[in-house]
Amino acid sequence: MTTVSDASTSSPVNPVLATQSNDPSFANIWQELKWRGLVHVSTDEQALEELLAGDPVTYYCGFDPTAPSLHLGNLVQILVLRRLQLAGHRPLGLVGGSTGLIGDPKETAERVLNPKERVNEWVGYLRGQIERFLSFDGDNAARMVNNLDWTAPMSALDFLREVGKYYRVGTMIKKETVAKRLNSDEGISYTEFSYQVLQGMDFLNLYREHGCILQTGGSDQWGNLTSGTDLIRKVEGVAAHAIGTPLITNADGTKFGKSEGNAIWLDPKLCSPYTFYQFWLNTSDEDVVARLKVFTFLHRDRIEELAAKVEAEPFRREAQKTLAWEVTSLVHGEDATQKVVDASAAIFGGGDLAGIDESTLASATAELPTAAPGLGAAGPVGIVDLLVATKLATSNSDARRTVGDGGASVNNIKVSDVEATFGPDQALHGRYLLVRRGKKKMAMVDLQR
Template sequence: MQTDFLQELKDRGLIYQVTDESALEKKLNEESVKLYIGFDPTADSLHIGHLLPILTLRRFQKAGHVPIALVGGGTGLIGDPSFKDAERSLNSNETVASWSDSLRRQLERFIDFYNDENPAIIANNHDWLGSILLIDFLRDVGKNFTVNYMMSKESVKRRIETGISYTEFAYQLLQAYDFLQLYDREGCLLQLGGSDQWGNITSGIELLRREREIQGYGMTMPLIKKADGTKFGKTEGNAVWLDAEKTTPYEYYQFWFNTDDRDAVQFLKYFTFLALDEIAEIEKEFNESPHERLAQKVLAKEVTILTHGEEAFEQAVKISEALFSGDIKSLNAKEIAQGFKDVPSYEVQASDDNHLVELLVTSGLVQSKRQAREDITNGAIYINGERQQDVNYELVETDKIEGQFTVLRRGKKNYFLLKF
């Protein structure tokens, strides 16, 4: 076992709360401990708000312990009220089952389920919650908790005034039962989660104590906020997904590359497996020449490779450099689709005129032929990064990247994508 493991987690800022720290540290130093984190399938993909707990599971595995990734196929049908302002919408059994399968495939990219020494375990709480009888649950679990105890949890107190359904009120009992089941089935003794999960985690520890006379442990990680006070994991109001189809590797790379200077070094500690002394060296260079953005470059590289692999990282860098230099022609169609995913586009019809002036108007990039001719004459129009000042120009096959795309630019930053 890695004997200084808990201290390293502290040094990285990964521990927010922990129960009986000295006893947990002793156990982690002396034996391989099984631990779990739950991931409720509330969408068909995990997002970077899940990345810290996922990577923490990986850290435990690298230190010799056995991580259990619990997919909430059962609890996902209910919804966790923790620090939510309103009731979650309920999803069908089929939807949650499909999302659970997606989450399992994503988790396999980060933690090793085939390691010979300490393979990770995947579990789904629908396996036990889906078949339990209400009477049995009330007798075996509900009798261990008073309503006063349940209402004392911060996640519940926050919702009492605005209203909380019995369904969500009982969520903490379901999560406590998960801990009991994972102890019985796998010998799991430690539950991890975000700081919003503290109440649910301590409920599970209490149930283990009452029902099995066993000491369980809990640890939470900080909920991350960016230096500007905004919520981590969102960009322009949209979640940053771990699924490459929902957030392309280029977009993902750019999210990390654009990290605020004030956050970059701490994020290296949170989200990479670089040694702390190596991060200290990066911090020193970064502070001496912040304009070179070394911390952001390393962060974007490490996290993109972790999530999408080396090839996707190299492709993201290539797209970034091409867009910065204007060398659009160096990109292939797949890279164009990534780099220009969110720019306005127009699907060119067979009947459309290939004359540049006509295409500028038809696509909606400019409002009139007069404006199109003025922009072309003034050098404001670019085709695949190259300025075009011929008002009589017509698009030819070589302007269509792999026969699929032409990138138009008006001025410095106004991009538009023609699709063929």
């Protein structure tokens, strides 16, 4: 199997990196991380603050390839990597080619093991995503590493003798997720039980090879994070550190980063820029300030200004619009974000639709009502049939009245002739008809569907 090594990056440079900076109003990066709500649990706080305020240190965060894309929970960790890099420290982005073959234990059930070839493919996908958020230039240039590179050559006997002997089963079974699984009907396999040992070995290897002394991750990974710090202390006699970020939840207690049961992925093929932008735009007033702190590089004075506007003028939703622009630009680029904004204005504001590219148009109108397949199979479709087929009108007579009263439009052009017909020549991209009744009722017809 071909693995991804820690060679220099070949991914395109993200121009947004050049605009990012930490907030100079804080005494140090530790204070900024605390203010942004990014520290839920950690090793010695005072030692960490002194460490991060001093000379550059090497630190890492790991990402397992359990899917072909990272999601918003992973983005929290990536941005912590970037904030520490902006403070002068040296990041290692680890993609788990070996740990991804096993899977971090879930609280509910055993993971399904993915084929090795698929995991290796996903390693490449995740590496490319992570690289876009880090700088690979300068004295504190980032490096990418793959734990399969040092795990694969090791025999089972070497693993047990050189690493396993430092672990005590009594301590391992007290880890929160392991304890829950042991008390469940499902139980836990030795494979998943060993995950924390592998992650600890990663930290030890990175300490030896790169002088890495800090690991970051989600607070739900705390047992795995401290597995590494404990191992380094036992083997090398060195105090390594860990930071666990809080799990992000919404103000109502629901899980953050889910949209109708689906994760918000960073890959535009799995979650379009339009859907991504709308997710952030729909952030509640109760959550938007916290999201600005975690997911943007806006400084404290600007976030406090937006917080005041949430209180004084919530109907303007300036904080949500700013959040949506900042995060979508960060992940998908400013050009893609501007296309999304323009598409929303054209569709919901009645502007010119002709300039919207096909993929953005399809994403922006995906949730609109439509007609049954085959409506345009027999040739151009009349306006009356369009209104009835999309249920914007209850009957032919209702549709005719709507047209006669000036309440019907197709692709934002008012239709006044009840005999008007529409085919590919009048359709957007040769196939789409945005049918509207009044200002708010809309449907999208795909003539090729």
